[in-house]
Amino acid sequence: MSGDSVWVLGANMTRFARYPELDALDLASQACLDAFADGGVGIHDMDILAAGTLFQPNGFGQRLQKQIGQTGIPVYNVTNACATGATAIRVAYLSIKAGEAEMGLAVGVEQMGKMGLLAGKSRSERKVYEASGRYDAVTSIDGILGTETMPGVFAQAGTGYAYENDGVGFEQFAKVAYKNHLHSTLNPLAQYQKEFSLEQIMGSPVQSYPNTTLMCCPTGDGAAAVVLISGERLRSMPEEAQRRAVKISASVLTSDPWVESGQVQPDVNTLTRNAAAQAYETAGVGPEDLDLVELHDCFATAELVHYDNLGLCERGGAGDFIDSGAPFRDGRIPVNVSGGLISKGHPIGATGVANVYEITTHLRGEAGDRQIEGAKVGLAHVIGLGSACGIHILEKAA
């Protein structure tokens, strides 16, 4: 794509947690104001605002402006499943690429509280069978014609991979969760910061086998925000701001192309493979150049298949990859050193922005105890069912 380069100037996230005393506006405002402070700019410098949330009512971005500054700039309200945050970033990115904006603010937020299991409908007691919808279903089919619940759908993505490839079983999936819980102990922004043994993970209550409770992300609250800036405008910023700026080498969004099984089981693989290929091509880097990866581990089964989809391992080799220790923070390609969605948390709209915050923080060398030393290139990946996949590749300023 032509156009000026685009950089992350400021970034911030709230700790992911549960904030019953705050609302989503409080969380989003805090992330935005802190991202401004981090970038040394303010709302009056922004040419565009993209606000991502899945569960807040329409017009959230405009309501957020009332809290952080009403300057009349275009506001885009973004909803794109679990790729909402990444999509908000991409909206601001495209606006700068198009030359309409020099600086833009992208924020993602969610306040989920203790929502519990997502998807899957309860059945009412009082009933009369009547065909409705595009399947002419007479009742809720969840639990009768397979599962619609998220832990189950992603479990099937994992067992589907195990069917096609050797060396993948319950233990490999559990190791993913072991790693991410372990990583989270170094991240003060994580919702949970507790190490669990492999035995504890495999022995925790089963949600949807092979995903046990400790292999599933929690629901929670939080926000993250980034200020993006054009390369030209960046050159007029103070030297320190230029040094800390991180380049967005690729910003990619894909949807799921047709596959035979796609009508009965969401395909999380093909669109991720397509997005990764585009991102590597655009950035001019390969998986071997990545110093760290934040990928969408909504469930342990999901992280494992994305090792393969993102080309971090050889085709079919995700089981060996985790067994070898490669995605641990001291391994060949550290994956989810933040603790990932499994332990850092997954306030849905915030997730895709928080992943970019995490990579940015490492590339700046400001990640504290969890810093991956000398990190120069990182990749942030999210996927939402439906489906949408967002990938950003970020590079340290030269």
Next chain:
Amino acid sequence: MPDETSAEQVPIVGYLQLGDDPHLRANECTACGARYFDRRNACAKCGGTGFSDARVADAAVLKAYSIVHNAAPGIPVPYVSAIVETEDGTSVRSNVVGLDDPMTAELGMRVEFTTYVCGTDDDGTECVAFGYAPA
């Protein structure tokens, strides 16, 4: 097959065909052969707008599954959710039924289409569902 009684029966979804020879039917794109269980305006694979009605094979292989222990209230757990591929190459989502122990579900196992009554409404009408039992 259920039905010794005189209760009226309805299929849980429109693509389940009841009667003496219960089976699944799909809307098949006349241009490329892609199959859909729901009503489609155009083919998601090729864009064609012509569809014919096709029978889906009964024999299948278990390609992915999950043993669901946590579901919405009113849904009996555990159950084995499955993605199967039928002999004629159609993916179907349903439950594996007829296993004494859900943990005996195994990737690659051969399964066979079957139907059963899954509920009765307040008018006494029975709902017939389908699943896949070990072959």
